[in-house]
Amino acid sequence: MSLIEVENLTKVYGAGETAVTALSEVTLRVEVGEFVAIMGPSGCGKSTLLHLMGGLDRPSSGEVVIDGEKLSRLSDEALTRLRRRKIGFVFQFFNLIPVLTATENAALPVTLDGVKPAQAKAQARVWLEKVGLGKRLDSRPDQLSGGQQQRVAVARALVADPKLILADEPTGNLDTRASEEVVGLLRQAADDWQRAVVMVTHDPRIAAYADRILFLRDGVLVEEMHLDQGQTGSADRVMDTMRQLA
Amino acid sequence: MLGFELTLAARELSKRKLRTFLTTAAITLGTLVIFGMNILLPTMLKAFQANLLMASGQVDLTVTLKTGEAFSRSTLTRVRRVPGVSAVSGILSRTINIPDKFYGKTNVAALTLTGIDPSAAQTLRTYTIVGGRFLRSDDPQAAVITQSLADQLGLQVGDKLKVPTTDGAFSFKVVGLLPARTLPGNEEVLITLTQAQKLLDLPDRINTVEANLDTTDPARRQVILDQVAADLGKDYTLGGMSAGSEIMSSLQTGQIAFNLFGFLSLFMGGFIILNTFRTIVAERRHDIGMLRAIGASRRTILSLILVEGLVQGVIGTAIGIGLGYLLGAGIVYLETGLMAQYIHIQMGQPVVTLELLVVTACLGVGVTVLAGLLPALAATRVTPLEALRPPVADAGQRIGRRSFVVGVVFLVLGIAGFAVGGIKLAALGCLAFLIGLILVAPTLVRPIASVFSVLIGLIFAREGTGTIAQSNLVRQPSRAAITASSTMIGLAIIVGMGGLVFSITGGFLDVLQRSLGSDYLVMPPSVGLWKSNVGARSDLADRLRNVPGVAVVSSLRYASASGNGQDVALLGINPTDYARVASLTFQQGDGPTAYAALSAGRGLIANGIFTAQAALKLGDEVQLSTPTGVKPYTVVGIAGDYLNAKISTAYISQASLQADFRKTEDVFIQLNLAPEADPAQVEPRLKDILADYPQFSLVSGRGYVEQNQKIFDAVFGFLFVLLGVLTMPSLIALLNTLAIGVIERTREIGMLRAIGSTRRQVRRMVIAEALLLAALGTALGLLAGLYLGYVMVLGMSVGGYPIHYVFPFAGLVAATAIGLLFGVLAAIIPARQAAHMDIIRALQYE
Incomplete structure (x- = not known):
């Protein structure tokens, strides 16, 4: 059984004449240790797909199963608990709490889960060391660069040992170097720490870090590309495919 | 888990220091007013109550006329005749306001002049003499005072003590000293009853009967008291004194008013909190969305916001209570000196009850949390998706149409209440109007x-x-x-x-x-408090009238009474002279008719307060209780004057006052000069005459x-x-x-x-x-x-x-x-x- 099973997922916004189909009959699977990128032109439904996979939104029809749990059957509370324990999120705008330190921000998911503060912080420190921020543990977000802030966010996504990492344009607000660092961390999460990583991006060079790329157009899954991380030129292949879709 | 919320709240609050300060200050101000005023006023009430209890706790029974007026000595005999009454004594006691500088530098605001029958009084109480001797019946010039008063005035046994009386200032010889006064109240000057009756112009009258009973068995005592009450009738009051209750009720009114102001401040504080927290939630939509996305439950979000409110509520309330205590205790401290000097009341420590502490804390914290609740609930409805949207400021907010409609309904009700009239409807209407304005305000913006x-x-x-x-x-x-x-x-x-x-x-x-x-007013020390002012016999007015250049002299005389069951101050006027120096302001009836009716017999002009209290109208008959029984008076006018605007008052003729109340003492005198008279010549003569009456001062x-x-x-x-x-x-x-x-x-x-x-x-x-x-x-x-x-x-x-x-x-x-x-x-x-x-x-x- 795959870690994520998405079956015939459809999302329609609005009703009647103004109804807009954001996602139509999407089916896919993601395995443990796999890094999947989702690409497509603006408005193709890639973010909607990510939101539905993360239980942030409810589908119009279809089903998302994460680690054997059908999201449609979960209450708001159970869904919240599932997000807290099984999913780690990385957002485009970092979304760190400005008044908390790097350690406290990274510790949030475990703190929210009721872990004692000292232990939660210890866990957070371990992950901050791993993402290379061992020297900025007590810095506030406004004392960190964008790349550093996003690395705190990655540590936060990993701290609760979730099986799945969902990243929504994680490099959208970063320069090239910081982008590469962050996506490198996501790659590491899949390879070294055996997490399933699903990332939405529109940057072919960033997408090229994935094992597999899913292309969406008008809410429909239109193409799937497998990449070999040993090979070069992956980014160009991705760009070609994007051009064909556009 | 709460630790995390507290940490976050503390950090957020210290990040926006100004906002935190202002929001907390709003709560502080409300609790300060409520707490401070509720410390101050009960402390004063307690002092008055302690005072009254101590003063009345000395003998088994005191009998006074409900109106506080003097009555005939025969009442003494009626009390003595009741089986079980072992000893009785009649007293004529009167508070005398002392003019400023009367005793030189030492300021004594008032004394109680008490006339006693020396032998009878000693059967009721034990008088410990610490110097000299006690009064004797044949001692018209003698006075016994306390050691504390003697010390205050620098007097010793054998010295003279000057006291203002209706006969002018009178000098007593201090023959004995009682122990220093420890009870609250005025210093007392004991003199013989006959001398008191003479000086206060109340021949053969007393105003208190003190009695002891022959038993300590409570049931038996009650039987005796009931018998005394039955024999004397309903005009008399038995037991403790009722004096001072007026002060207590005005203190209570003050407390209600200040509480109202305190609640209003807290109400405004609540508004401020509501506003702040709505903003906080709007500002942090992104953070809240993120927290929801990474697994914070709605309840966590709710408590995050509420804890922030709670922290401010607790801090604001604590500071408010602290400052409120300082305010209340500070005023008590400042007043202690004044109260001790003027009415000999010891204020004691500020009263802080656990109940007050709990109620204030609950109000302060409660209002904060309550005001934070709506925004906090709104925060729980923020979806995790908010975290993923780029931050865009709201361009506008929709206004609820429902609150506008409800507001308009309230406004209409408010205006209706105004139009229909009547105090109750108008008050409700005013409230509705306020609520209506608050509800329609968003639409009016x-x-x-x-x-x-x-x-x-x-x-x-x-x-x-x-x-x-x-x-x-x-x-x-x-x-x-x-x-x-x-x-x-x-x-x-x-x-x-x-x-x-x-x-x-x-x-x-x-x-x-x-x-x-x-042109001139001959004023007693305090206007309006007629009961405790010592006036003058009618010969003072006569002497003033005889001064060349004085055209007309008119005086006010005073008695207290109850009319249709309501306490009322009676002022005796000379209807013809009064109209020449002053005039009442009439609401019903007119001057000439009313004054003529007063001259003709038992007519009465009621002021507004008495009219309202006794539900009177022109032509009504009022049953006035007098020391000589209940007498019917006819309401011939409804009118008032300045001096008695705050007191339930009725004006009758001096002739009636003398006949029914036996009062001939002038408490206030007004006079006009003849048109050709020279004030520079007349004034010194008036002052000469008044020099004998230090209780009065001459004012233009x-x-x-x-x-x-x-x-x-x-x-x-x-x-x-x-x-x-x-x-x-x-x-x-x-x-x-x-x-x-x-x-x-x-x-x-x-x-x-x-x-x-x-x-x-x-x-x-x-x-x-x-x-x-x-x-x-x-x-x-x-x-x-x-x-x-x-x-x-x-x-x-x-x-x-x-x-x-x-x-x-x-x-x-x-x-x-x-x-x-x-x-x-x-x-x-x-x-x-x-x-x-x-x-x-x-x-x-x-």
Whole structure:
């Protein structure tokens, strides 16, 4: 059984004449240790797909199963608990709490889960060391660069040992170097720490870090590309495919 | 888990120090007023109660006339005849207000002159003599005083003690000393009963019977007391004294009024909290969404916001309680000296009950948490998706149509209550009107803002600041409305009180002129407290009348009575002379007819308070209880004068007062000079005569009127200062809203600066917004205040102070000025902040 099973997922916004189909009959699977990128032109439904996979939104029809749990059957509370324990999120705008330190921000998911503060912080420190921020543990977000802030966010996504990492344009607000660092961390999460990583991006060079790329157009899954991380030129292949879709 | 919420709350609060301070200050002010006043007033009540208990606890039974007047000695015999009464003694006791400087530098405000029958008194009480000897029946010139009074006046046994009496100042010889007085109350001067009766011009009369009973068995004692009560009839009071209850009831009224003000401040505080937390939630939508996305439950979000409110509530309340204690204890401390000096009451320590502490804490914290609850619930509805959307400032907020409709209904009800009339409906109407205004305020923001922005546009010509300010305000109409509502409440109180004060002063000054328009006034130490003033025998008036150049002399005499079951002060006038020196202000009936009716027999002119209390109208018959039995009097007029405006009073002829109440003592004298008389010659002669009567002072009528006007101005000035303090929360609310607006729009302000706005323009934009907000609050406040003032004047009229409503133009102008001044004051800090913003940082602000 795959870690994520998405079956015939459809999302329609609005009703009647103004109804807009954001996602139509999407089916896919993601395995443990796999890094999947989702690409497509603006408005193709890639973010909607990510939101539905993360239980942030409810589908119009279809089903998302994460680690054997059908999201449609979960209450708001159970869904919240599932997000807290099984999913780690990385957002485009970092979304760190400005008044908390790097350690406290990274510790949030475990703190929210009721872990004692000292232990939660210890866990957070371990992950901050791993993402290379061992020297900025007590810095506030406004004392960190964008790349550093996003690395705190990655540590936060990993701290609760979730099986799945969902990243929504994680490099959208970063320069090239910081982008590469962050996506490198996501790659590491899949390879070294055996997490399933699903990332939405529109940057072919960033997408090229994935094992597999899913292309969406008008809410429909239109193409799937497998990449070999040993090979070069992956980014160009991705760009070609994007051009064909556009 | 709560630890995390506390940490986050503490960090967020310390990040926005100004906002935290202002929000907390709002709560502090409310709890301060409630706590402080509730410490002060019970402490005073307790002092009075302790005083009364101690004073009445000495003998088994005291009998007084309900009216407090003197009565015949025969009552003594009637008490003595009741089986079980073992000893009785008659007393004639009277508080004597002492004029300033009467005893040189030592200030004694009042003494109690007590005439006793030396032998009978000693069968009831044990008098310990610490120097000299006790009184003897054949001792008309002798007095026994306490060691403490002797020390105070520097007297020893054998020295003379001067006391003002109806016969002029009288000198007693101090023959004995009692131990120093430890009880609260005035110092007592014991003299013989016969001498007291002579000096107080009450021959053969007493005003208290003291008695001891032959048993300590409670059941048996009750039987005896019941028998005494039955024998004496309902005109007499048995047991403890009722004096001072008037002070207690006015203290209680004060407590209610201050509590009301405290609740209003807390209410405004609640508004401020509500506004702040709505902003906090709006500001942190992104953070909240993120927390929801990474697994925070709705309950966690709710408690995050509520804990932040709780922290502020707890801190604000704690500071408020602390400052309130200092306020209450400070006033108690300052008053202790005054109270001890003037009424010999020991104030004791401030009374802080656990109950008060708990109630205040619950109110302060409760209001904060309650006000934070709505925004907190809104926060729980923030979806995790909010975290994923790029932050875009809200361009506008929709206004609930339902609250507008409900508000209009309330306004209509309010106006209906006003139109139908009657104090109850008008009061309810006023409340409905206030609620209605608060509810429709959000909808009014847009139209009022556009009207005023035209004005502001004229002032800050062609900079576009007015337009931006207006649209900023309209962007958050309900926040603007909540802020304006708190300004409204503050200003409504000012306009309302202004209406009341102008109505009172307008009416009263007129009455003052009429009542005290005579050339000279011969004044006792305290006007209105007729009972404790020592007057003069009628020969003083005669001597004044005989001074060449004096045309007419008219006096007031006093007795207390009860009419139709209501206590009333009776003033005896000479109907013909009185009309020549002064006049009553008539509401019903007219002067000539009424004065003629007084001359003719048992006629009575009732003032407004007595009319209201006893439910009287012209022509009614009033049953007055007199020392000689119940007598019927006819109401021949409804009218009042200045001196007795606050006291339930009736005017009868001096002839009736003498016949029914045996009173001939003049307590107040007015006189007019002949047209050709020279005041410079007459005045020294009048002063010569009055030198024998130190309790009286000679004042020119015009001088007195002016002096009173000054007192009026001072009292109302103080009142307005107090009200000013109570409007502080509305200033805080304005400041808060503006500061929040600036913080919220940091990025926009950065953009404006980046594309070329000067600091000056940005500052003006904030000031314009402040003025718009203040104008809105002021407009609503004026409306609400006019209604409030009308209701208060109506309430006064129903309570027996008939005054005509005077439209408070000056109050409106003052309130408008205060409202706009608040606007400018509130804008200072936020405008500075906006103008000095670092452009780059502002543009990067999230």
